[in-house]
Amino acid sequence: MVAIVYNPTKFNDSTQWKKSAHQICQQEGWADPLLLATTRDDPGQGMTREAVRQDVDLVCAAGGDGTVRQVATVLAGTRTPMGIIGMGTGNILARNLDLPINDFDKGLRTALRGRRRTIDLGWVSFDGATEQCFTAIIGMGFDADTMANTSEAGKAEYGWIAYIVAALRYLVQPGFRATVTIDGEVCEAQRARSILLCNCGLLPAGIRLVPSARIDDARLDSLALAPHGVVGWLAVAAKVITRSRLGGRLVRHHPCRTAEVRASSPVLAEVDGDTYGKVRRMSVRVQPMALQVRAAV
Numbered sequence: 001m002v003a004i005v006y007n008p009t010k011f012n013d014s015t016q017w018k019k020s021a022h023q024i025c026q027q028e029g030w031a032d033p034l035l036l037a038t039t040r041d042d043p044g045q046g047m048t049r050e051a052v053r054q055d056v057d058l059v060c061a062a063g064g065d066g067t068v069r070q071v072a073t074v075l076a077g078t079r080t081p082m083g084i085i086g087m088g089t090g091n092i093l094a095r096n097l098d099l100p101i102n103d104f105d106k107g108l109r110t111a112l113r114g115r116r117r118t119i120d121l122g123w124v125s126f127d128g129a130t131e132q133c134f135t136a137i138i139g140m141g142f143d144a145d146t147m148a149n150t151s152e153a154g155k156a157e158y159g160w161i162a163y164i165v166a167a168l169r170y171l172v173q174p175g176f177r178a179t180v181t182i183d184g185e186v187c188e189a190q191r192a193r194s195i196l197l198c199n200c201g202l203l204p205a206g207i208r209l210v211p212s213a214r215i216d217d218a219r220l221d222s223l224a225l226a227p228h229g230v231v232g233w234l235a236v237a238a239k240v241i242t243r244s245r246l247g248g249r250l251v252r253h254h255p256c257r258t259a260e261v262r263a264s265s266p267v268l269a270e271v272d273g274d275t276y277g278k279v280r281r282m283s284v285r286v287q288p289m290a291l292q293v294r295a296a297v
Contacts, residue, residue: 002083002112003034003051005044005071007063010087017104024105028112038063044070052080058294060111062104064088065136065272072291073133076121081292083111089155089162090273092136096200096215097295114294119215121290122199126269126279134272135199135291137209140261140282141176142167142194142225144270160204175226177264182222182256190252195261196223197284209240210253218288222259224252259284 004021011017021033034056036047044061048071051059060083061071068084075082085107086094097117100106122134137143146167154162175193179186198221201213210221227236227250236250259282266278 001031001034001054001056002058002060003036003047003054003056004060004062004085004108005036005038005047005051005067006085007038007043007067007087010063010067011104020105021108024108025112028109030112038067038070043067045074048074052078056080058083058111060085060108062087062107065090065092066274068093069133069135069272069274072121072135075292076133076287076290079292081116081294083108083114083294085111089160090136090204092200092203092272093215095204096136096202097293099296110296111294113297115297116292117216117295118289118292120199120218120220121287122197122220123285123287124197124271125283126276127281128283132271136272137196137198137200138269138271138282138284139194139196140178140263140267140269140279141192142173143196144268144275145173147270147273148268148275176267178224178267179262180222180224180254181260181262182254183258187252187254190224190226192224192226194223194225195282196225197221197259197282198223199286207240212255216289218286219255219257220259220284220286222252222254222256226250226252257286 025033038044044067058081061068062085065088071082084094084099086101091101123131124138125131146163150162150166175191177191179189198210198213200215201208201210203209213221225236261282263280266280269276269279
């Protein structure tokens, strides 16, 4: 049996997609699916635990990156694979696994038919709080400002382009001073506008934020972006879009297994696109080969 943990806010017609889910499972030789809706109070972990208790063969996360992260948190380190039905705006993990985007039927068929693949996960603790899982990218600074100020209405109407519109408001904001420790070695204190830890590198529109990033390479990639004004951001964008070698003053890149970022003042943080709040310390580690997923055949 397959369980589908779904975010109801990502579906316009619940009757139609649920009917499709039953039909597709029957056509693919599976029993009727177990459908579990997330709620405001429980965005997915409780539903995933219930699915595991019922000994399902596969748990599909149907929603955005936040739903995927919640399901992955529970399945990490288990033998139960996760299918990903990307129905959000960014769908970062789905893109990095070359899965269908915003197409429920194709996404479910791929999950049911797909080959099993094992990938890394990241874990982060902010200011010493309990660790939480991330599948794609976390960060402090500009990226978090952008996520926090992108409206749900804008994402629904314009998709990932809504993030670009929101980002334009923050191009000339001042940065913050931070000390970054990579695998126990303290790097120089630096002023940055954004510090990211990436488990994978492919973004919407085919942009590779970190060309060398792999989702199963047993490492994360630390990026410190330090542009000055609009011209500096244009230079950063050019380095990313042209896939030129990351490095230098504007983009500092370090592969790592562990990292710690200490900011001189509270900075807004985000986890896989979900705003966390203002923090001063971010402690990160990779969990190699932590999650079994269904990838495209």
